[in-house]
Amino acid sequence: MTMPFYVSPEQVMKDRADYARKGIARGRSLIALEAGDGIVIVAENPSRTLFKISEIYDHIAFAGVGKYNEFEMLKIAGVRHADLKGYAYSREDVTARSLANAYAQTLGQVFTHEMKPYEVEILVAQVGDTRSGYQLIHILYYSTLMD
Amino acid sequence: MSERPLPTFGPGFDPGPSFAELLRRTAPPDAPGALGGGGHTPVEVTHGTTVVAIRYADGVVLAGDRRATAGFAIASRRIEKVFPADDLSGIAIAGAAGPGTDMVRLFQTQLEHYEKIEGEPLSLEGKANQLAQMVRTNLPAAMQGLVVVPLFAGYDERRGRGRVFSFDVTGGKYEETDFQVNGSGGVHAKNWIKAQWREGLAADEAIDLAVRALFAAADEDTATGGPDLVRRIFPTVAVIEADGFRALPDDEIAQRAETLLGGREEGAGQ
Numbered sequence: 001m002t003m004p005f006y007v008s009p010e011q012v013m014k015d016r017a018d019y020a021r022k023g024i025a026r027g028r029s030l031i032a033l034e035a036g037d038g039i040v041i042v043a044e045n046p047s048r049t050l051f052k053i054s055e056i057y058d059h060i061a062f063a064g065v066g067k068y069n070e071f072e073m074l075k076i077a078g079v080r081h082a083d084l085k086g087y088a089y090s091r092e093d094v095t096a097r098s099l100a101n102a103y104a105q106t107l108g109q110v111f112t113h114e115m116k117p118y119e120v121e122i123l124v125a126q127v128g129d130t131r132s133g134y135q136l137i138h139i140l141y142y143s144t145l146m147d
Numbered sequence: 148m149s150e151r152p153l154p155t156f157g158p159g160f161d162p163g164p165s166f167a168e169l170l171r172r173t174a175p176p177d178a179p180g181a182l183g184g185g186g187h188t189p190v191e192v193t194h195g196t197t198v199v200a201i202r203y204a205d206g207v208v209l210a211g212d213r214r215a216t217a218g219f220a221i222a223s224r225r226i227e228k229v230f231p232a233d234d235l236s237g238i239a240i241a242g243a244a245g246p247g248t249d250m251v252r253l254f255q256t257q258l259e260h261y262e263k264i265e266g267e268p269l270s271l272e273g274k275a276n277q278l279a280q281m282v283r284t285n286l287p288a289a290m291q292g293l294v295v296v297p298l299f300a301g302y303d304e305r306r307g308r309g310r311v312f313s314f315d316v317t318g319g320k321y322e323e324t325d326f327q328v329n330g331s332g333g334v335h336a337k338n339w340i341k342a343q344w345r346e347g348l349a350a351d352e353a354i355d356l357a358v359r360a361l362f363a364a365a366d367e368d369t370a371t372g373g374p375d376l377v378r379r380i381f382p383t384v385a386v387i388e389a390d391g392f393r394a395l396p397d398d399e400i401a402q403r404a405e406t407l408l409g410g411r412e413e414g415a416g417q
Contacts, residue, residue, distance in 0.1 A: 055263055077153040079263045080169055084154065087170070087256045098151075106153045 016117045020141040023119025027065040032123055032136055039125045039136065057082040057094045059127050066120035066141070074103065074122060096126030100137040100145055108143030117141055166260035167253065167281070191218035192293060195228045195247060197332035197364045197371040198239035200300040200311045201340060202325050203353035206388035207300040207309035209237045210357035212332070212365060213380050214372030215244050224372060229383045231392040233258040236274055236301025237385050241330030243293040250281055250295055257281075271303040275312040275320055283318025298329050302387050309387065332364030332371035339363040339412060350386055354395070358382055358404055363412035373413075374404050 030043035030052060041063050043052040052071075053063045056078050064071025081102055086094045103122060111117040118141055126135040138146040154173055162168035198211040211228035214221060222244075229239045230251045238254060240247035257277055262268045269277065278299050285295055299312040311323040325344055328337040339360040348356070361382045365373030374381055381404045385394045407413075 051266070073155075074153075076264055077155050079260065080154045081151065083166060083256055083260045083263075084169065084173060085151065087166075087252065102151060102153045106155065 016111060017142060020111075020117040020119050024066045024121055024141065027067075030063050030065055030123070032063065032125055034134055034136070038127050039134065041123070041125060054079075056099065056124070057086065058091060060094065060096050060099065061125045062122065063125070064120055064122040067118070070118045071120040071122055074106070074118075074120065077106070078103065078124075096124045096135045096137060100124045100139060103139050104143040104145050106143075107139060107141060111142045164261040164264040166257040167284075169260075170253075191220075193217050193222040193226075193244040194370070195226060195241050195244045195330065197328065197330040197336055197361060197368065198228050198241050198298055199328045199333075199336050199340065199357050199360050200239060200298045200323075200326060201344065201348075201353050201357050202300075202309045202311055202323075203348035203350060205309070205350060206302050206386055207237075207311055208350070208353045208357050208384060208386050209239045209298065209300050210354075210361060210382050210384040211239050211241075212361050212372045212382050213375075214365075214370065216370045219369075224375065224378065224380055227383050229385050229394070230255070231385070231394070232274065232278075232299070232301070233262070233268065234391045235268075235304065235387060236271060236299065237387055237392050238278070239298040239300075239329070240295060241298075241333070242295040243288075246285060246288055246293050247295040247297070250285065250297065254278055254281060270305060271301045271310055274301065275299050275322075278312075279314055279318045279320040282314045282316065286317060289316040296329055298327055300387060302389055302391075304389070307389075328360070330371070332361075332368035335367045336360035336364040350388070354384055354386065355403060355407060357384060358400070359407055359410065359412045362404075362407065362410075366413060374408065376405075376408075 028044040030041065032039060032041045041053050041061060043063060045052050050068055053061060054075050056062045062075050062078055078099055081099055082094045107118060120141055122139045124137045162172050193215045195215050196212060201208050209229045213225050215223040215226040226244060229237060232238045232255055238251055240251060258269060258274060278297060294316050296314055296316060301310060303310050311327050313321050313323055313327045326340050340356060343356055362373060365371040379401060381400045384400055385392060
């Protein structure tokens with residue numbers, strides 16, 4: 001008789017988290033801080049062609065660390081999300097909060113359902129929107145949002 | 148409120164840097180598409196009328212009158228027909244105003260979207276080709292009378308000069324050497340420009356020429372709005388040079404228009 005192969009959910013999550021953390025730890029760090037009328041984002045980047053910091057929309061920036069192709073894919077998805085929303089509604093309706101929620105959903109989905117989690121941590125920054133003001137939202141590989 | 152999920156695509160389905168394609172891929176299957184069939188629209192739709200584009204020494208000027216008509220009625224006295232497309236180009240529309248302004252919005256989003264996804268802007272030629280595709284997509288609607296024919300002008304950084312493009316309803320793209328006009332009063336405006344244009348015009352001269360050409364068109368064409376001194380309505384004018392798109396402020400145009408009033412294009416002498 002063969003024994004059913006059992007791994008506890010805790011163990012699965014822990015293994016995945018360890019895997020993602022290891023991948024992220026290999027990357028170089030970035031810093032974002034509110035300064036004066038804006039937000040400064042500084043990243044250590046040895047490449048001239050691959051960017052860690054990008055424009056998402058009028059007042060929204062994106063920065064990512066970890067595996068390049070994964071956060072680049074998330075950046076493109078973010079640009080698409082923002083442009084679709086701005087086109088369907090209005091430019092003012094595109095907010096970092098909504099974008100961060102969409103990121104969290106996707107990362108959460110990937111973390112629990114896919115073969116391997118994304119080895120990324122991303123940051124969504126927004127300035128000057130009168131309703132929600134300055135925002136720095138840090139999104140981890142397993143989808144937790146930190147404001 | 149549930150948020151829109153992030154738009155992600157499997158391999159082979161990625162829309163690339165095209166925003167129009169992204170819209171198609173994310174549209175619900177029952178979304179209304181372009182109008183089909185032939186014949187003309189049974190209702191009078193709002194039409195924008197005369198726009199001009201003129202190349203000068205350092206760039207191009209785009210200008211349009213402010214009138215929109217629906218049949219013989221004036222639909223709007225203050226419509227704007229000149230829009231920025233991105234930092235270095237602009238678009239002026241004549242024809243059905245609804246689909247026209249929608250096309251402008253889509254085109255603006257497309258250029259911005261491409262630049263953000265690809266990391267660098269399209270060439271001016273590439274932008275003009277994109278617009279040609281959008282005009283072609285509008286062909287079924289154009290067959291029903293909702294014709295949109297834009298003028299596209301911009302500063303070509305690689306060639307270091309202004310360029311003007313015109314389009315036909317089938318999406319044909321034609322580069323003009325010096326100037327082009329569009330809309331019902333276009334023929335009058337064009338004659339005026341043709342008589343006065345020369346190589347190496349200064350920005351000021353080109354702006355005045357555009358305003359005069361619009362006045363001349365308004366003098367002959369009922370669908371083109373002339374200067375309205377009572378309501379203080381004057382044409383919209385934008386210039387595009389190496390440092391970018393700049394819409395002229397209302398008072399500056401008013402001032403220029405007033406000094407030009409009483410000229411031949413306004414019918415002085417007859």
